[in-house]
Each structure stands twice: as structure tokens, then as C-alpha cells.
Amino acid sequence: xxxxxxxxxxxxxRLGSALGGxxxxxxxxxxxxxxxxxxxxxxxxxxxAAACAGAQVRLPATLNGTLPLRNTSAQATAAWGSxxxxxxxxxxxxxxxxxxxxxxxxSVDWIRDARGQNVVYTTFGRSPAVQVVIDTKRxxxxxxxxxxxxxxxxxxxxxxxxxPQDVG
Numbered sequence: 001x002x003x004x005x006x007x008x009x010x011x012x013x014r015l016g017s018a019l020g021g022x023x024x025x026x027x028x029x030x031x032x033x034x035x036x037x038x039x040x041x042x043x044x045x046x047x048x049a050a051a052c053a054g055a056q057v058r059l060p061a062t063l064n065g066t067l068p069l070r071n072t073s074a075q076a077t078a079a080w081g082s083x084x085x086x087x088x089x090x091x092x093x094x095x096x097x098x099x100x101x102x103x104x105x106x107s108v109d110w111i112r113d114a115r116g117q118n119v120v121y122t123t124f125g126r127s128p129a130v131q132v133v134i135d136t137k138r139x140x141x142x143x144x145x146x147x148x149x150x151x152x153x154x155x156x157x158x159x160x161x162x163x164p165q166d167v168g
Contacts, residue, residue, distance in 0.1 A: 038071040039079040039087075046091035047076035049128040051154050055090055058150035063143040085138035088147070092131040094157065095122055102161035105141075106148040109161040123151060125159040 046052070052075075059078050061069050067080035078088040101112045102124055109124040121132045121144060130151055134143055 038073045039077075039084050041072045041074040041077040041079065041087065041089070043074040043076060044089040044091035044128075044131070045093065046128045047074070047089070049076075049091050052076040052090035052128055054153050055130070055150045058153060059088070060146050060150070063146045064139050067139060067143075080143070081135075081138060085135045086143050087133040089131045090154075091128045092122065094127045094129040095124055096159060098124070104161055105144045107152045108144070108148055109159075110144060123154065124161060125156055126151065126154040127157040128154065130154065 056076055056078070059069065063069075063080040063086050067085055068082070070079045070082065070084065072079050076090040080086040095111055098111050103110055103112065108126070110121045111124050113120040113122070117136055119134050119136055119141070121134065121141075123130045130147075132144065132147065134141060
């Protein structure tokens with residue numbers, strides 16, 4: 001019995017299995033490295049609100065004309081710029097009263113909380129609420145205007161920013 005013809009077939013099978021395993025490992029590595037470009041974020045407590053999903057699909061592809069939208073690792077979040085200069089969370093706690101500055105940008109009211117180089121803006125009068133953190137060294141508050149169309153779809157809750165003269 002001549003076994004010589006079987007050896008190349010067995011060798012081919014082993015080589016094929018080895019190459020298949022290498023290809024599978026390479027595919028897994030490529031798949032995982034594709035995820036590493038995602039910005040690591042945590043979802044807000046009410047991130048699963050349907051209104052957050054409605055706003056999410058309307059978010060702009062760029063902010064400030066130069067900051068591209070990036071993938072994130074959590075529901076109802078977004079980030080723009082590389083490294084991220086603007087962070088977005090939908091489903092944060094809805095503010096009802098605040099002594100922080102409040103202003104309207106288009107049809108959306110915002111509360112402004114300066115925290116060093118970052119400014120935290122929270123929608124006011126919308127439920128669920130959205131929080132946007134802007135790194136002031138790499139982005140401008142004009143980003144809020146870019147977000148206006150998407151966030152104007154969030155349901156209004158009856159609160160709005162008031163001028164001091166409106167409070168009486």
C-alpha cells in the first residue's frame with residue numbers, strides 16, 4: 001500500500017486548517033480594532049427613551065464645520081472630533097430650576113455650566129434632557145446651533161428660560 005499520495009492531501013488539509021485558523025484570527029483582530037476607534041462613553045440614566053432615539057438619528061455628521069461625528073460605545077451618545085471635542089448624552093436628569101445662566105439658541109433653551117476648559121450645556125424645557133460638553137480649546141458654542149434641528153424634536157416640558165425682568 002502506497003501512502004505517499006495521502007501525505008500531500010493530509011499536509012494540504014493541515015495547511016488549509018492552519019490558514020483557516022489564521023484567517024479567522026485575523027478577522028477577529030480586524031473586527032476588534034474597528035471598535036477601538038469608538039469613543040468610550042457611559043449611557044445616561046434615561047438613554048433608552050424613544051425621544052433620544054428620534055434625536056439620535058438626526059444628529060449632524062459634523063459640528064463647527066470641521067469636527068466629524070465618531071462612533072461611541074453607549075446608547076444615546078455621540079462625539080465629534082478626534083480626539084473628541086464635543087460629547088453628547090441624551091437621557092440625563094431633566095433640570096427644573098437652576099441659578100446657572102440660561103439662554104435660547106434657536107428653538108432650544110440651554111443651561112450653561114462652565115467647568116474650566118469644558119463647558120457643560122444642558123437642555124432646559126425638554127424631556128428627556130440632553131447634555132453637551134464642549135472643550136472650549138477645540139470647539140465653539142456654535143456646536144449647539146448645529147445640534148438645534150435634532151434637539152428641537154425632543155418633547156417640550158413647559159419650562160423655558162426667563163429674563164430676570166420676567167420673574168416678578
